[in-house]
Amino acid sequence: MSKRSDWAFKIGLVMARSEISEEVAFKLSNLGSEVTPTQTAEAGINLLSDPGIDVLVADIDAIELDCLDFLKSCKRTKPDTAVILLGSAFDAEVAFEAARLGAYQCLSKPIEPDRMVDVIDHALDGARLKREASTVRQMVVGYRRSDRFIVGKSEVMQKIAEVIEKVARSRASTVLIQGESGTGKELIAKAIHFRGAPEAPFMEITCSSLPENLLESELFGYEKGAFTDAKSSKAGLVELAEGGTLFLDEIGELPLNLQAKLLRLIEMKRFRRIGGVKDIEVSTRIIAATNRDLKAAMDHGKFREDLYFRLMVIPIYVPALRERKDDIPILASYFIDYFNAELNKSVRGLSREAQEVMLNYHWPGNVRELRNTIERAILLESTDLILPEHLPHEMLEASHSPSRSLSSSISPSVPISLKEAERRAIVAALAWSGGNKSKAARLLGISRQTLRQKIKALGLAKN
Ligand SMILES: Nc1ncnc2c1ncn2[C@@H]1O[C@H](COP(=O)(O)OP(=O)(O)OP(=O)(O)O)[C@@H](O)[C@H]1O
Ligand SMILES: [Mg+2]
Structure with missing residues (x-):
């Protein structure tokens, strides 16, 4: 499910001028984004604070800085902005480290412009959620009585x-x-x-x-x-x-x-x-x-x-x-906002996959159940996005949507070996789980022991 409707964001591209970069810039502008192209690492980092872009895409082959140093500078300047890295040869260790430092995704070149637009679309979800959360207060019915609002846009x-x-x-x-x-x-x-x-x-x-x-x-x-x-x-x-x-x-x-x-x-x-x-x-x-x-x-x-x-x-x-599913995302972001304040957390929102699980669920306990689900997820987890694994078991079982978190990172633009697919799936799972091996193993559907062996065999171990 693509939320292509909302593309009114600022996107920075750090890339050498090429047909591909121009095609990507053209497509993004057509969708309604404001695109700023630059060619140097410094200009890219500057874009983060001025004019304050929402997503930065950087081709690491085109910049003079080391990729991880570049990423660190980006994160220091604007920790919340999604950074997508492009490169012709991502070493597994570098990709893993980049994910750990907070890169949104590392993409191997060559890459189709459409696939890049897709990844940017995903990366914009964070910015969309933030925008939604900040407008939630002015939503439909703002009946204020202490901390209570009626939220809904159906x-x-x-x-x-x-x-x-x-x-x-x-x-x-x-x-x-x-x-x-x-x-x-x-x-x-x-x-x-x-x-x-x-x-x-x-x-x-x-x-x-x-x-x-x-x-x-x-x-x-x-x-x-x-x-x-x-x-x-x-x-x-x-x-x-x-x-x-x-x-x-x-x-x-x-x-x-x-x-x-x-x-x-x-x-x-x-x-x-x-x-x-x-x-x-x-x-x-x-x-x-x-x-x-x-x-x-x-x-x-x-x-x-x-x-x-x-x-x-x-x-x-x-x-x-379940009869007014349009209300689910806005209610979720309202409760995320509410429990962030209440529990002193800073969860940014739902991952796209978690949102799909929620949209497919039948909510027998209605809004109360949604509120409790978000409260529990925020209380128990420390990641900045709520992922499907933070949702109750029965909700995942009831959802018919296959998790796309891993499939998206193993569907490359050129064919790859099974071993490479396995490696990428593991890198992605470790990145999703913030390096937590038990969670990563659960995402991959294998035991922790098997995951450890594979990490070792693939040379992904950090020491
Ligand atoms: N549209 C909404 N926007 C924000 N919060 C909502 C909304 N609908 C319900 N809630 C929240 O969900 C919880 C349940 O709502 P409420 O107690 O009003 O339900 P109810 O219909 O009276 O349920 P019951 O029949 O079990 O008494 C409350 O915490 C309420 O604040
Ligand atoms: Mg009641």
Whole structure:
């Protein structure tokens, strides 16, 4: 899957003038990039700070500096910028060292211009992610309440954003939010409230959390002496939410008797405390949420029809994450941003392969599961990109996408021997895993012991 849509980046080329370099520059400019060609190592390094390019491609045969020294200078000047090295003869040791120093990729010449454009496309992912992460704050719905935003750019989330906006500004008194667990129902309820009346009280209760009598006294309060333990009177949540919002989560679990009381409250805007003799008037917005099929509950006599239709005046249906996959990348970068700040890490984003795994997954736990996945990956890993191996096992198994991290580095422009392919796969795996042999072995599907033997046999050992 190529994200060819976004090429508005600055790319530096350090290459001798040739037909190839001109063709590459031409193709990149056509895609929308700003290309700056230079011919010397010094000019290349200068490009990193001024004008601040996003990817640097350098032909090491064309420069007067040693390739690793050049790379070190680049990384010192701008550690985050992807550097792609071209060379006619990359020694395995040099390629490995270059990967360790942070080269994005070492490419052997001759190379087709199209293949080079492909590699640059991959290398731009880091810059794209960063751009996405910095714009995420201004995304679609910026309902701010401490650190919470509703993030999403799918059409359906945009529609929901509009509804939230309208309802928040209106005097609409009831809203019903339906959707699977973890889709963001509570977040939406809070958005409506904080968007409309941020200073007013927001009271919430989960209808399945208490037995009926306790739920009733929590909701409606009681007068002194209403029952044995009622030593003094107490206001319920309905009263405490006056002027603000009462959020009834898991409304499908509300006992029938309380459904009748709730209906009266909604219709009359008044209620009585338990044991009370006079009505209390309130103007409280009621937002109900459920992950159950209320219609089915109604058909089975477990939910009152009149209450159902009263709540359905403003229905919001939040689709499962798998039904709005457009939201996955932006949610992921939002949570990466969030947990970087929270956990003091500096993960740049998802690798393309990890993103594919996520896009192919069915997310039974929806956004909550995505959030937990990113939190775990950031907490446990120290690499700067989240790779497929940082994702839960079941996610990788469920994903049908073959990992392309290795295949891309062993598909050369000219045929190579099997031994060379093996060598490149090992170099790439070691680079991906930051030199960690256990991880590299896992990526290659071989044991650590076998990997060690191969490293030795191929002369890749560092001493
Ligand atoms: N669009 C979104 N943007 C940002 N964060 C989101 C979004 N949707 C959900 N979340 C986050 O995912 C988690 C789950 O959301 P929430 O608690 O609102 O789900 P829910 O639908 O109420 O789930 P449940 O039915 O299990 O109660 C929360 O941490 C929430 O902040
Ligand atoms: Mg909830």
